[in-house]
Amino acid sequence: xxxxxxxxxxxxxxxxxxxxxxxxxxxxxxxxxxxxxxxxxxxxxxxxxxxxxxxxxxxxxxxxxxxxxxxxxxxxxxxxxxxxxxxxxxxxxxxxxxxxxxxxxxxxxxxxxxxxxxxxxxxxxxxxxxxxxxxxxxxxxxxxxxxxxxxxxxxxxxxxxxxxxxxxxxxxxxxxxxxxxxxxxxxxxxxxxxxxxxxxxxxxxxxxxxxxxxxxxxxxxxxxxxxxxxxxxxxxxxxxxxxxxxxxxxxxxxxxxxxxxxxxxxxxxxxxxxxxxxxxxxxxxxxxxxxxxxxxxxxxxxxxxxxxxxxxxxxxxxxxxxxxxxxxxxxxxxxxxxxxxxxxxxxxxxxxxxxxxxxxxxxxxxxxxxxxxxxxxxxxxxxxxxxxxxxxxxxxxxxxxxxxxxxxxxxxxxxxxxx
Amino acid sequence: xxxxxxxxxxxxxxxxxxxxxxxxxxxxxxxxxxxxxxxxxxxxxxxxxxxxxxxxxxxxxxxxxxxxxxxxxxxxxxxxxxxxxxxxxxxxxxxxxxxxxxxxxxxxxxxxxxxxxxxxxxxxxxxxxxxxxxxxxxxxxxxxxxxxxxxxxxxxxxxxxxxxxxxxxxxxxxxxxxxxxxxxxxxxxxxxxxxxxxxxxxxxxxxxxxxxxxxxxxxxxxxxxxxxxxxxx
Numbered sequence: 094x095x096x097x098x099x100x101x102x103x104x105x106x107x108x109x110x111x112x113x114x115x116x117x118x119x120x121x122x123x124x125x126x127x128x129x130x131x132x133x134x135x136x137x138x139x140x141x142x143x144x145x146x147x148x149x150x151x152x153x154x155x156x157x158x159x160x161x162x163x164x165x166x167x168x169x170x171x172x173x174x175x176x177x178x179x180x181x182x183x184x185x186x187x188x189x190x191x192x193x194x195x196x197x198x199x200x201x202x203x204x205x206x207x208x209x210x211x212x213x214x215x216x217x218x219x220x221x222x223x224x225x226x227x228x229x230x231x232x233x234x235x236x237x238x239x240x241x242x243x244x245x246x247x248x249x250x251x252x253x254x255x256x257x258x259x260x261x262x263x264x265x266x267x268x269x270x271x272x273x274x275x276x277x278x279x280x281x282x283x284x285x286x287x288x289x290x291x292x293x294x295x296x297x298x299x300x301x302x303x304x305x306x307x308x309x310x311x312x313x314x315x316x317x318x319x320x321x322x323x324x325x326x327x328x329x330x331x332x333x334x335x336x337x338x339x340x341x342x343x344x345x346x347x348x349x350x351x352x353x354x355x356x357x358x359x360x361x362x363x364x365x366x367x368x369x370x371x372x373x374x375x376x377x378x379x380x381x382x383x384x385x386x387x388x389x390x391x392x393x394x395x396x397x398x399x400x401x402x403x404x405x406x407x408x409x410x411x412x413x414x415x416x417x418x419x420x421x422x423x424x425x426x427x428x429x430x431x432x433x434x435x436x437x438x439x440x441x442x443x444x445x446x447x448x449x450x451x452x453x454x455x456x457x458x459x460x461x462x463x464x465x466x467x468x469x470x471x472x473x474x475x476x477x478x479x480x481x482x483x484x485x486x487x488x489x490x491x492x493x494x495x496x497x498x499x500x501x502x503x504x505x506x507x508x509x510x511x512x
Numbered sequence: 513x514x515x516x517x518x519x520x521x522x523x524x525x526x527x528x529x530x531x532x533x534x535x536x537x538x539x540x541x542x543x544x545x546x547x548x549x550x551x552x553x554x555x556x557x558x559x560x561x562x563x564x565x566x567x568x569x570x571x572x573x574x575x576x577x578x579x580x581x582x583x584x585x586x587x588x589x590x591x592x593x594x595x596x597x598x599x600x601x602x603x604x605x606x607x608x609x610x611x612x613x614x615x616x617x618x619x620x621x622x623x624x625x626x627x628x629x630x631x632x633x634x635x636x637x638x639x640x641x642x643x644x645x646x647x648x649x650x651x652x653x654x655x656x657x658x659x660x661x662x663x664x665x666x667x668x669x670x671x672x673x674x675x676x677x678x679x680x681x682x683x684x685x686x687x688x689x690x691x692x693x694x695x696x697x698x699x700x701x702x703x704x705x706x707x708x709x710x711x712x713x714x715x716x717x718x719x720x721x722x723x724x725x726x727x728x729x730x731x732x733x734x735x736x737x738x739x740x741x742x743x744x745x
Contacts, residue, residue, distance in 0.1 A: 097628045105616035398612045401573060402673070403601020403629045405594065506573040509608060 097408065103415030107423075110388070114420075117384040121424030124377035125485045126432045128370050129473060132481060133436060135366050137472035139359045143324045146355055147348050148225035149291070151193065152318030153327045154334060155351055156181065159344040161315065162351070167196065167269040170313045171343050177317045180337045186330050189320040191218045194303050196315070199265040200246075200296065202254045209250055211264070211296050213303035215239045223320055226284050226291060233258050233282030239301035243281025249293035256280050264298070268307040276306050324348070325474070374488055381420065382492040389413060389496040396500050397508030406501035413500050417493025421486045428485070436471065443468030519585075520680050520713050521547035521570050526579035528565050528736075539565040541736040542579065547681065547715055552707045554716040554724050557733035563717040564685075566733070570715065571604055571683045572596045584680050601629055605674030605682035609689045611666040613658040613673075619665075620645065620654035623672040630677060641676055648672045648702060664695035671699070675706060681713040688720050700726050 107114050147153045156177050158169035171177065174192050181190040194213035199206060214224060216236040221227045227235055236243055244262050246254070256262060258280050265275040278298070286292055304313065321330055327347040334345045349356035389396075396409055445468045528540040540562045547553055547570075555563045568574040569581050572588050581588045583603060588596065600606075605626075613622045621628075624641040632640075645654060648668040658666055667687060674682045684703070688696035704726055706712050716723050724730050732740040 097625075102614075102616060109616060394612070395614060398606075398608070399614070400597065401571070401600060401606050402626050403597060405597050408629075506568050509573075509612065 097404075099408065099412045099415050100419075103412055104419055106388075106412075106416055107419050113384055113388075117381055117420065118424050118427055120377045120380045121420065121485060121489060122427040122431050124373050125425065125428035125481065126435075127373055128481045128485075129428070129432050129478065130435060130439070130471065131366055131370060132477050133439065133471035133473040134469070135363060136474050136477060137440075137470050139363070140324055140472070141470070142355065142359070143348060145225060146352055147318075147320060147324070148223060150348065151195070151316050151351055152189075152191070152223070153321045153324055153348050154181075154319040154331045155346050155348075156317040156319075156334065156338060156343050157315060157346065158342070162344070162346065165196070165315075166271070167194075167267060167307050167309075167315070168271065170269065170309060170315055171317065172310075172312050173339075174312050174314050174317060177338065177343065181317060181319045181334060183337075184319070184321075184330055184333055186321045186323065186326045187319045188322050189218075189220075189223045191215065191223050191318050191320075192300065192314040192316065193318055194300060194307075194309070194315045196266060198296070198298075200244075200250070200254060201263040201265070202256050202260065204255045205253060207250065207253055209247075209296050210294050211266075211298050211303075213298045213300040215300045216241070223318070226286055226295065226297075229284045229286040230282045231285040233280070235282065236297075236299045239299050241281070241299040241302065242278055243299065244278035245282035245284060245297040246280055247292040247295045248283050248285035249289065250296060251280065251283050253293070258283065264296075266303070266307060269309060269313075274306050276302070278302075374484060377485075378488040378492050381489055382495070385413070385417060385420075385493050385496040386499070388416075389500045392500075393503055393508045396503040397505040400503060400505045401509060406503075409503070410497045410501040413497035414490070414493055417490050417497070420493075421489035424489065425482060425485060436473075439471040441470075443470040517548040517550055519546050520549050520551075520583065521715070522580075522582040523566070523569070524580040524582075526566075526569060526576045526581060528562075528569065528574070529577045538736050540569075540576070543733075543736070543738050545731060545738060545741065547713065549680075549713055550707065550711040551729060552704065552714050552727055553729040553731065554718050554727035555731045555733060556719055556724055557739070558719065560735075561733040562736040563733050565736075567683050567685060567715070567717045570681070571606065572600050601626060602677065603680040605677065605679040607667070607670050607674045607682060607684035607687050609686040611658070611663070611670045611690075613666055613669055615658050618655050618657055619650060619661060619669045622658070622669050623650075623676055625673055626677040641672070644672045644676050645669075647706065649698075662695075663691045664699065667691060667695075667699055668702070671703065671706075675710075675712055679712075681715055684714060684716045686718055686720065687716065688718070688723060693722075696720070696722055 156171060158171055161169040178190050178192065181187055192215060196211055198209060198211045200209050216238060219227065230245065231248070233245070244264065246256060251257065254262065260280045262278050262280060263275055264278060265273055268274045284292065284295065304311065319330060321327065331345050331347045338345060399409060523543055523545050525542045525544055526540055527542045530537040530539055555566055557563050569576055570583070572583070575589060583599065586599065591599065614625070617625065620641060623645055624637050627637045627640065645651065648671055650665065650668050650672060653661065653665060661669065688699065691699070700722060703714055707714050716727065718724065729743045731738060
């Protein structure tokens with residue numbers, strides 16, 4: 094039976110109704126193209142937002158006191174920073190590990206008193222890869238050491254305090270015992286990100302200076318933040334760290350647990366896009382099924398002849414499945430050809446969101462306090478690309494199953510006239 | 513009927529009843545007959561006489577309501593669907609009224625189809641099919657698709673397909689119905705030659721007088737029963 098070239102017959106059958114086949118292929122090509130482009134927008138956009146969130150917040154995975162998330166006070170610190178840093182750094186997916194002390198401070202000048210968020214950081218470990226706002230220091234410079242006596246202010250905050258480079262600022266915090274403590278700093282840098290929330294509420298302080306002020310030892314901190322190249326590995330890295338760090342006294346949290354608003358937003362958007370893609374998939378599959386089924390019902394007589402001359406029902410089934418396979422192969426190849434150009438453009442040039450949202454500046458585009466990257470570039474994870482292609486092929490093959498079954502159930506005597 | 517030759521087809525008290533709505537239609541009413549190797553026989557009769565049904569049963573495309581159909585001593589009623597499929601492939605050749613070639617295959621590919629399904633090696637297949645196509649007057653038409661052939665040429669391809677696997681019997685359903693008189697005579701002459709030279713058994717279902725004139729035996733059916741069985745010498 095191996096000598097019947099079912100693949101060749103199936104290929105020829107595919108082109109018997111050229112227009113119908115082209116229409117069906119168009120549905121596969123368009124559906125796959127749409128899915129890939131939509132998923133590309135999601136993958137790159139959300140990855141960018143999560144990266145930005147991690148660089149503005151506490152990394153992709155954070156180690157901190159188990160109760161700090163519920164009640165962030167300086168008494169809820171972690172110790173053995175050196176050990177925690179070593180454990181975090183040993184994970185192969187981790188690119189950077191930094192220690193931070195976040196909190197709230199009252200900033201005072203001779204004219205104004207304003208409350209602001211502060212982030213005490215180590216200039217020895219921080220860079221633009223871990224702290225995005227360092228890119229936006231427009232005046233002055235980052236701290237020279239962790240014991241620096243400077244303070245870096247958001248531009249709007251500085252303006253509200255009527256402060257400039259070199260101005261004296263008194264900052265008041267609560268220490269680990271809940272006592273109010275103050276220190277004097279001089280403005281050593283101004284940050285201007287363009288994002289209102291950041292520019293009006295954030296200041297940076299040197300970590301060792303803050304440690305000393307609030308009664309922390311050199312091994313005490315509030316957070317140890319890990320940065321990883323592929324944010325999708327956050328859960329895996331967090332799980333590994335949980336196994337490696339001391340059982341009590343340290344909680345390991347992912348960015349999604351620390352920023353649930355952003356995580357919910359992304360999840361909601363992803364669910365929406367998968368829902369739309371699901372509908373597109375069902376519509377495409379229904380179209381393909383219709384074509385395959387009509388194609389089979391039109392050829393029942395032919396199948397009767399084939400069975401009469403000795404084809405087995407199994408061979409007929411395989412013939413139809415080969416037709417489906419060819420449809421999937423050609424459709425996927427067509428989708429690849431159609432997708433390459435737009436994908437290249439969108440991944441290299443991107444989409445200018447300000448052009449789409451008239452009247453908005455790029456810095457004003459934000460979700461849950463996290464700025465949207467502009468232009469919005471696209472990029473798809475290989476696993477998602479493989480999944481979309483697999484789903485497309487599966488949809489086409491599944492669409493052929495019933496018609497193939499129907500074909501092999503043909504009764505020759507009912508479809509051909511012998512005498 | 514040849515008395516000394518091997519019996520190829522045997523029908524014993526075969527009846528076939530179809531249900532048509534609430535009505536029972538008796539297509540065959542207990543016919544008994546046999547066809548021997550090398551016969552050139554026509555089953556004739558008016559529409560509704562049962563010749564279609566008889567050919568369906570002999571061709572293992574349908575099963576009788578009662579009675580026994582044997583092909584080369586094999587009782588078709590006891591065989592599985594798969595076994596019947598193999599029997600059709602290996603022992604029966606079909607020539608249909610409407611040619612029924614596969615439109616996506618060339619004349620050559622249609623003619624070799626049964627051999628290909630049988631799994632005959634390509635070199636042997638080619639040799640046999642080219643030889644048969646030459647006997648059927650199809651030289652030079654091997655690469656043409658059915659849509660590029662005339663009715664007569666298509667029927668020649670159908671005959672080539674039917675005899676390529678050297679079947680025990682070729683069942684031909686109104687093979688001359690859709691073609692002109694000249695072509696019909698040529699085709700009948702060709703089948704007669706194949707019958708005489710290669711001892712291929714032909715069984716026609718027909719009401720074409722030209723076929724009946726050439727047949728050496730004519731079984732006439734009326735109302736599902738054998739009305740006459742004339743053997744010509």
